[in-house]
Amino acid sequence: MSIVTVQLGQCGNQIGHEVFNAICSDVRGTHGLCSKKENESYRDACKERFFSEEESEVPVARAVLVDMEPKVISQTLSIAARSGYWKYDDRSHFCQKQGSGNNWANGYSVHGPRHKEIIMNLVQKEAEKCDRLGGFFTIMSMAGGTGSGLGAFVTQCLRDTFPTSFILNHVIWPYGTGEVIVQNYNSVLTLSHLYQSSDALLVHENDVIHKICAQLMNIKQISFRDVNQVIAHQLGSVFQPTYTAESGLHYSRNLLGSFRDPSLYTSWLNPQDAFNVWKTPRAFNKYEKSASLVSNSQFLLKPLDNVVRKAWNMFASKAYIHQYTKFGIEEEDFLDSFTALEQVISSYTIL
Amino acid sequence: HLVSFQKGIYDEALSSFFRNVDTRSGDDGPDIYKGKICSLKARALLIDMEEGVVNEILQGPLRDLFDGKQLITDVSGSGNNWAVGHKLYGCQYRESIVEKLRKTAEHCDCLQCFFIIHSMGGGTGSGLGTFVLNLLEDEFPEVYRFVTSVYPSGEDDVITSPYNSVLAMKELNEHADCVLPIENESLFDIVNKIHQMINSGKLGSTVKQNSMVTSSAGSAKTVQEKPFDAMNNIVANLLLTLTSSARFEGSLNMDLNEISMNLVPFPRLHYLVSSLTPLYTLADVNVPSRRLDQMFSDAFSRDHQLIQADPKHSLYLACALLVRGNVQVSDLRRNIERLKPSLHFVSWNQEGWKTGLCSVPPVGHSHSLLALANNTCVKPTFIELKDRFMKLYKKKAHLHHYLHVDGMEQSCFSEAVSSLSDLIDEYDELDATKGGLRTDPSRLKIAV
Numbered sequence: 001m002s003i004v005t006v007q008l009g010q011c012g013n014q015i016g017h018e019v020f021n022a023i024c025s026d027v028r029g030t031h032g033l034c035s036k037k038e039n040e041s042y043r044d045a046c047k048e049r050f051f052s053e054e055e056s057e058v059p060v061a062r063a064v065l066v067d068m069e070p071k072v073i074s075q076t077l078s079i080a081a082r083s084g085y086w087k088y089d090d091r092s093h094f095c096q097k098q099g100s101g102n103n104w105a106n107g108y109s110v111h112g113p114r115h116k117e118i119i120m121n122l123v124q125k126e127a128e129k130c131d132r133l134g135g136f137f138t139i140m141s142m143a144g145g146t147g148s149g150l151g152a153f154v155t156q157c158l159r160d161t162f163p164t165s166f167i168l169n170h171v172i173w174p175y176g177t178g179e180v181i182v183q184n185y186n187s188v189l190t191l192s193h194l195y196q197s198s199d200a201l202l203v204h205e206n207d208v209i210h211k212i213c214a215q216l217m218n219i220k221q222i223s224f225r226d227v228n229q230v231i232a233h234q235l236g237s238v239f240q241p242t243y244t245a246e247s248g249l250h251y252s253r254n255l256l257g258s259f260r261d262p263s264l265y266t267s268w269l270n271p272q273d274a275f276n277v278w279k280t281p282r283a284f285n286k287y288e289k290s291a292s293l294v295s296n297s298q299f300l301l302k303p304l305d306n307v308v309r310k311a312w313n314m315f316a317s318k319a320y321i322h323q324y325t326k327f328g329i330e331e332e333d334f335l336d337s338f339t340a341l342e343q344v345i346s347s348y349t350i351l
Numbered sequence: 352h353l354v355s356f357q358k359g360i361y362d363e364a365l366s367s368f369f370r371n372v373d374t375r376s377g378d379d380g381p382d383i384y385k386g387k388i389c390s391l392k393a394r395a396l397l398i399d400m401e402e403g404v405v406n407e408i409l410q411g412p413l414r415d416l417f418d419g420k421q422l423i424t425d426v427s428g429s430g431n432n433w434a435v436g437h438k439l440y441g442c443q444y445r446e447s448i449v450e451k452l453r454k455t456a457e458h459c460d461c462l463q464c465f466f467i468i469h470s471m472g473g474g475t476g477s478g479l480g481t482f483v484l485n486l487l488e489d490e491f492p493e494v495y496r497f498v499t500s501v502y503p504s505g506e507d508d509v510i511t512s513p514y515n516s517v518l519a520m521k522e523l524n525e526h527a528d529c530v531l532p533i534e535n536e537s538l539f540d541i542v543n544k545i546h547q548m549i550n551s552g553k554l555g556s557t558v559k560q561n562s563m564v565t566s567s568a569g570s571a572k573t574v575q576e577k578p579f580d581a582m583n584n585i586v587a588n589l590l591l592t593l594t595s596s597a598r599f600e601g602s603l604n605m606d607l608n609e610i611s612m613n614l615v616p617f618p619r620l621h622y623l624v625s626s627l628t629p630l631y632t633l634a635d636v637n638v639p640s641r642r643l644d645q646m647f648s649d650a651f652s653r654d655h656q657l658i659q660a661d662p663k664h665s666l667y668l669a670c671a672l673l674v675r676g677n678v679q680v681s682d683l684r685r686n687i688e689r690l691k692p693s694l695h696f697v698s699w700n701q702e703g704w705k706t707g708l709c710s711v712p713p714v715g716h717s718h719s720l721l722a723l724a725n726n727t728c729v730k731p732t733f734i735e736l737k738d739r740f741m742k743l744y745k746k747k748a749h750l751h752h753y754l755h756v757d758g759m760e761q762s763c764f765s766e767a768v769s770s771l772s773d774l775i776d777e778y779d780e781l782d783a784t785k786g787g788l789r790t791d792p793s794r795l796k797i798a799v
Contacts (some may be wrong), residue, residue, distance in 0.1 A: 010603070010604055043448065052694050056749055069604070069606065071363070071599075071600050071604065072600075072604070075600055087514075094555070096461075097460065097463070098461060098463055098606075098608065099606045099608060099609070100608075101602075101608030101611070101612045102609045102610050102612045102613060102705075103608075103612050103695070106406075123400045145609075175684065176702065177684070177687055177688065177691070177704065178687075178702045178703055178704035178705070178706070179603065179704070179705075179706050180609075180613060180615070180705055181613040181669050181700065181703040181704065181705050182612065196757060201777065208681075211629065213681075214681070219656040219681075220681075221679045221681055221682065222680060222681035223602060223679035223680060223681070224602035224603060224679070224708070225602065225679050227431035227680065268646070308794070310701075310702070312794055313698070313699045313792065313793075314699045314700065316699070316792035317698075318617075319616035319668075319699055319700065320612075320615075320616045322617070322618055323612050323615070331792070335795075336751070338795055339795055339797070342794065342795045342796075342797045346797045
């Protein structure tokens with residue numbers, strides 16, 4: 001059962017790289033308490049899921065890298081190859097030169113249609129390499145232009161091309177006090193569109209991860225690399241062959257049939273032991289956890305409400321709208337997106 | 352940067368500003384896209400209606416960087432007359448300018464942005480410069496137009512500088528994507544401040560070599576210092592830092608189109624006040640976070656701005672911070688949290704910060720910061736400009752020099768001042784209402 005990862009934009013590619021790193025190290029790492037045989041089957045399952053063994057000596061990540069500017073992908077490819085433990089397929093990437101300018105409309109309405117064929121061809125190639133395709137995992141931020149806009153478009157294309165496959169979108173929620181001024185617009189547009197094509201949205205908030213780095217891990221000068229490694233750790237714990245519900249979901253479905261517990265939350269108490277904890281099946285706990293996660297929908301309600309509120313505030317003054325209409329996203333499209341998200345908010349509130 | 356780090360390899364960063372020409376077959380040789388540097392040629396067009404300055408460049412230490420064919424010069428100058436620059440020379444040189452622009456553009460893999468660098472107070476930079484701005488919009492509509500404009504000060508010795516500036520402002524309002532106004536007074540003050548600090552001996556350790564924002568000591572060839580050199584170096588540093596994240600890697604890239612996207616909420620409000628810190632670096636290598644934090648504080652202080660303005664006491668529509676060097680996201684966040692309470696942001700953009708992290712610092716520095724503010728503090732500059740204009744215009748002083756020129760009419764003046772007035776009104780409106788509604792606008796109600 002294999003998963004094809006689509007890394008979109010700077011954030012998507014930076015995180016994707018850390019995820020494959022984390023998975024690879026886990027596979028290579030010690031197997032803690034479980035038996036050698038179990039470890040082997042764990043390793044095989046994991047490798048199969050995320051890597052393909054081609055003629056090369058190292059496993060090749062099942063991934064497609066997409067960005068509208070070249071620097072991040074070029075770095076990501078070379079750092080991965082330098083590790084000596086795994087690499088990306090040299091041909092599985094697509095980039096342009098100009099970037100998306102943090103403009104969702106540019107990513108969705110211009111880059112999307114323009115590069116649809118090439119990108120989907122790359123995805124198709126990766127999908128064909130899989131014996132059994134489990135589904136797609138896309139990584140993107142909501143705040144920028146490529147991950148968010150082009151990401152939403154690509155997700156739609158994935159849904160159209162693979163109607164029965166499972167699509168999981170990993171979405172990065174930006175810092176509340178801003179990384180991008182129009183991040184709330186971009187977020188609203190992204191989420192409303194993803195709702196239509198995605199099966200599940202797995203969310204990580206930069207603010208929360210930042211706190212984890214500061215308070216739980218005591219890192220003094222926190223870099224994006226630190227943040228990304230934490231996220232990758234969490235994702236790795238979710239994706240390993242012991243696997244079930246995700247954190248802070250809107251609605252969930254399981255990627256695989258097996259139900260073995262990843263203990264998402266306790267892994268944060270002992271980051272060094274995290275890998276060991278993954279391997280211990282704790283079916284009982286798992287059910288409790290998933291029950292509390294699903295009903296604990298208030299989790300993302302507040303951030304979602306905040307984003308919509310700020311975006312609406314900005315929209316009421318018409319600020320920055322001309323930047324979007326320039327590329328074909330009109331006020332009506334904004335209104336549709338707001339409506340869609342208000343519906344989500346009210347459905348969660350009623351719960 | 353090239354000299355200090357790159358060991359002569361032509362890379363992506365260099366290629367943003369230079370072509371690499373194989374000059375073995377003469378100056379017209381083909382471009383080399385990768386590998387060793389043969390001969391760098393600036394992707395630039397030098398335009399002046401008198402020859403003195405351009406000739407100096409072509410005879411100076413940087414002469415090899417400029418392609419002899421990318422020049423447009425004349426002999427008599429524009430007489431500090433916007434109309435002569437814009438209407439007369441514009442018309443005369445239009446074809447030649449377009450042709451040379453096309454040629455330069457063809458050498459680019461992916462042309463993203465034009466930088467127009469000029470002054471507002473004279474005739475050529477102001478008049479012909481804004482003519483070229485128009486031209487760029489017509490010929491290359493998809494390419495961004497960033498304009499660095501030097502505004503005249505109150506005691507400018509060019510009497511007609513208010514006319515020239517206001518006439519040029521209309522063009523900037525309508526055709527520029529972003530304008531970075533610069534005032535000589537501010538540059539001058541910064542230069543003096545640096546000299547004072549160094550000479551006063553107040554600094555415990557010495558200033559790190561090559562680190563002054565005014566010095567060209569870090570540049571590829573030694574350049575003889577002339578009076579404006581130090582001031583101009585500041586502007587050069589501004590443009591370098593502005594493009595650093597597009598040229599070099601970092602954990603949070605910030606490209607030029609992102610600057611335009613995030614800092615321009617309404618098309619005409621595209622005037623960005625810039626500040627650079629630090630002005631110099633002390634020689635000790637350790638950078639305690641206190642000094643890092645000081646760098647952030649300085650970026651918001653009045654005496655680091657490149658125009659005579661005080662953004663802290665006016666209204667922010669948007670703000671961008673681009674940090675270079677070993678600075679991480681937590682440093683950025685900490686300082687934003689710290690400084691936010693003392694800054695006034697418009698109601699619909701209370702937390703509106705655009706941030707970028709570029710790993711590569713400028714030569715001689717361990718880190719540096721560029722702050723770009725879309726802030727109503729530009730208003731006084733524009734109001735003063737308008738006042739000086741009106742003083743002359745009411746008396747119809749010197750008007751005949753302009754109206755003499757073919758294509759120039761009184762309406763050009765009235766339209767220009769009206770355009771400036773409208774702009775000032777927009778800033779006034781924002782200041783008065785702080786950007787809007789007292790309470791949050793009511794949200795959409797969903798029928799359950």
